[in-house]
Amino acid sequence: MSNRLNRRDFLRLASYLSFGLALPPLAKTLNPPQPLQGNKKNVIILVFDAFSAFHLPIYGYSRNTTPNISRLAERAIVYHNHYAGANFTTTGTASLLTGALPWSHRAFQQYGEVQESFVNKNIFKAFEDYHRLAYSHNPLVNVLFHQFIRDLDDYIPAERFMLTSEGFIPSLFARDEDIATVGWTRAMKKDEEGSAYSLFLSELYKSYQDHRIAAYKPFFPSGLPSVEPGNYFLLEQAMDRIADQLERTSQPFFGYFHFMPPHAPCTTHRDFEGSFRNDHLKTDPKPEDIFTQNRSWELLLRQRLSYDEYILYLDREFGRFFDFLETSGLLKDTWVVLTSDHGELFERGIRGHITPVLYQPVVRVPLLIFEPGREQGANIYSSTSAADLLPTLLHVTGGKPADWTDGAVLPPFADAAQSRNIYAMHAMKNDPRAPLVHASVMLVQGQYKLMYIFGYKELPDQAGRFELYDIESDPGELMNLYTKQNKTGAALLEQLREKLEEVNQPYR
Secondary structure, three states: OOOOOHHHHHHHHHHHHHHOOHHHHHHHHOOOOOOOOOOOEEEEEEEEEOOOOOHHHOOOOOOOOOOHHHHHHHEEEEEEEEEEOOOOOHHHHHHHHHHHOOOHOOOOOOOOOHHHHHHHOOOHHOOOOOOEEEEOOHHHHHHHHHHHHOOEEEEEEEEHOOOOOOHHHHHHHHHHHHHHHHHHHHHHHOOOOOOOHOOOOHHHHHHHHHHHHHHOOHHHHOOOOOOOOOEEEOHHHHHHHHHHHHHHEEEEEEEEEOOOOOOOOOOOOOOOOOOOOOOOOOOOOOOOOOOOOOHHHHHHHHHHHHHHHHHHHHHHHEEEEHHHHHOOHHHHHHHEEEEEOOOOOOEEEEEEEOOOOOOOOHHOOOEEEEEEEEEEEOOOOEEEEEHHHHHHHHHHHOOOOOOOOOOOOOOOOOOOOOOOOEEEEEEOOOOOOOOOOOOOEEEEEEEEEEEEOOOOOOOOOOEEEEEEEOOOOOOOOOOOOOOOHHHHHHHHEEEEEEEEHHHHHOOO
16 A cells, blocks of 8 residues: 555544644554465454443434444345343453353453363464464453453553553552452542542542543533543544554454444544434333332433444544555455443443343344455344354364364354254353352243243242243333243253353353
């Protein structure tokens, strides 16, 4: 690619330079990428955290939240019924990284880890003849990366691509990270009442942070994107630096990059603030769930609005990154995957994803696979699982199959099973070393979805809660078909209980 900028590229670059961001990898190629060694194609997995399929136009959403993804989907294999392994980051990401379902890898809790037997059963180990890179804004994902560190050639610490960060705490106090983090927070940060253990140090630290982010504040009216208070980032900066690193990395490479947007707090760029404010989105209120957070329908609509406008921000950056891959020449030798670890919920009095319920918006996520050389898109409507990604990528790159995975090779690279069971699970309060006695489990088979929730004190029936939906005719999950006399519900429940008995057996 030529190093000369045309007028359009110059104006584009200048707009970023105006707030201190030079974006050389995505605006121009300074050096050609490293040549491909052998016939193996590169692999890039891009994960956007808490990205629900229910908020993308390619899946029927009425708001145009993803103009770039919609444009590029015409060249991709688009999976229309793809399910995360769980409904929050640790468990859902562990399924992406191991190709295993939660009851196999056992990473149940926030900041949890996969069980010891899975430390060497991960996607980086599976691609050991590649140069392997990984980055994430999300500290829960970085816990898993640390478990797999021996199988990474380039582990990029979160703080490297952040404006301000406390990422040095884990590196300085690796053996005492928990207590060091608590100590730092108490001494350096004020609580909601404005108190801190050290008022002098907290003021000093706040002044330092304010100085670091002052130039960027005007571009984010609702606040700078952050992971936790004090850990600020710009998505464009992280993606640009990854692009720069990929150009300098020997090929073939395998990259897993996990970004926070559109995960809360939803603080979009000023270019997208107010984009959907007066569009009168048509959504019908749903009855509150027993696990409600008591959020009003009006509040949920406002929070959905912020989420959708945040998606516009990640969509722009994905489009720029894809354009970089194409203009740099990397795309022709690279499999690119766009997906998420879980979705997000704005209904039934609930906003978020850490909840016992497994309704569609929190478990159905996007999956687009861009095949090297493919110009014609394809649509896959069979139900698929996050656990399928690892075996599929090994299959299409000619790798050795992983004998530990719970997934299957995705269509169109293999024939889709007509009656295949798809599972997702939430077991945050269950001991990972014990049988499942406190969990929510979902089974999808064809047009039917069964949700079985058990072990929660909120449940009026000790036997648990059962919900059956025909998700083809009732995608909003408004009509629970489950009764003791329902043959379909009974048959699915029997299959699910047999599966739970099987996975519980080693822990009894």
